[in-house]
Amino acid sequence: MRLLQALFFPPEQPGGVSSMIPYMQERFSSPRWEMELFSLPKRIRNKGSEEVVFDTFDWTLYQDSPVVTKYIQTYRDYLWWVKLRLHKTYDLIHAHHPIAGLAMKEAYPEVSLIQTIHSSYERELILNGRIKEGGLEHQFLTSLYKELEAKADCLLTVSESFKDYLRPYIQHPEKIDIIPNGFDEKRFKPVPHENEVPQLVTVCRLVPAKGIDTLLRACYELKKKGHDYVLHIIGDGPIRSELEKLAQELGIYNETIFYGYTLHPEEFMPFFDIFVLPSRAEAFGSVFAEAALSSLALVGTDIGGIAEQIEDGVNGLLVPENNPVALADALEKVILDPAYRYELARTASEKAKSEYSLSRSVNLLKKLYLQYEVCS
Known part of the structure; x- marks a missing residue:
């Protein structure tokens, strides 16, 4: 199975994703699995220019917000980098950031997408005093969850509490699976x-x-x-x-x-x-x-x-x-x-x-990935 792990930050950046994904590669080094990591370098900024259209909401309703326009430009940049750098075909893509998942589905519409939502950008922005609850930015960022639900073949998150957090923003929260981060x-x-x-x-x-x-x-x-x-x-x-x-x-x-x-x-x-x-x-x-x-x-x-x-x-x-x-x-x-x-x-x-061992998380992911190999 040719598997692509789509990150947003480079693997060496701190955070929950970086604590697990880079260490998974050696667990997938076998004739059955071929796994790559992909991310957006910090130097890639303001390169993308494609029109952005989402299926479930009109993002232009929120374009007066600098936070929203920056987010959209980052999505354009990610998509530009994907199309520039990736020329292989894949059996399955597992994305670990909303921008990564949406860009990958745009570039590879026929490939099954598993999307893990690791955390809430809008909650962090509210708690850090950068946006207001219920404001344009909050509405835009929470609307992305329904877009991810529409685009992904499978939604994952990392805890029961965060699954509960997502519940108001998607149509079928009962379909979200939970796989906690694993640690080597x-x-x-x-x-x-x-x-x-x-x-x-x-x-x-x-x-x-x-x-x-x-x-x-x-x-x-x-x-x-x-x-x-x-x-x-x-x-x-x-x-x-x-x-x-x-x-x-x-x-x-x-x-x-x-x-x-x-x-x-x-x-x-x-x-x-x-x-x-x-x-x-x-x-x-x-x-x-x-x-x-x-x-x-x-x-x-x-x-x-x-x-x-x-x-x-x-x-x-x-x-x-x-x-x-x-x-x-x-x-x-x-x-x-x-x-x-x-x-x-x-x-x-x-x-x-x-x-929370890496072995446990990898075994759960392998079982999930194989379901999509059977279906493809």
């Missing part, structure tokens, strides 16, 4: 260690949706109670300077280390003790599975895919979003009780190995 255990090598001062770590893009402001305020509460800790923030983004300023204002800057962007944070994670990320939205939350495989205790918000990965008090701790005091209380529990912290980490690691 060989990438994660837990290291036995004892840190005299508990080491907290978070890994994310520094945007409002990730709730790092809540984390900093929780750390202020910890310091106020006299607890020693170090907070490591791995990642970069548009609000980094605001967060650094907040850490200074709260008097916790000396306990906080801002690393900036790091390509392979899993290489550092095993040396920390507690992974914490108080996100305001997560379709899945790949970094929690990665932290679990690194044998860290998990603390996260009771939302989306995080709440599906963590059973509160069993393999991690869950707290309400936007609640620094509750987050500080949860962190205090795992800071003060190393044995409890170890037990949470051990259970989280076992669950991640059984439910």
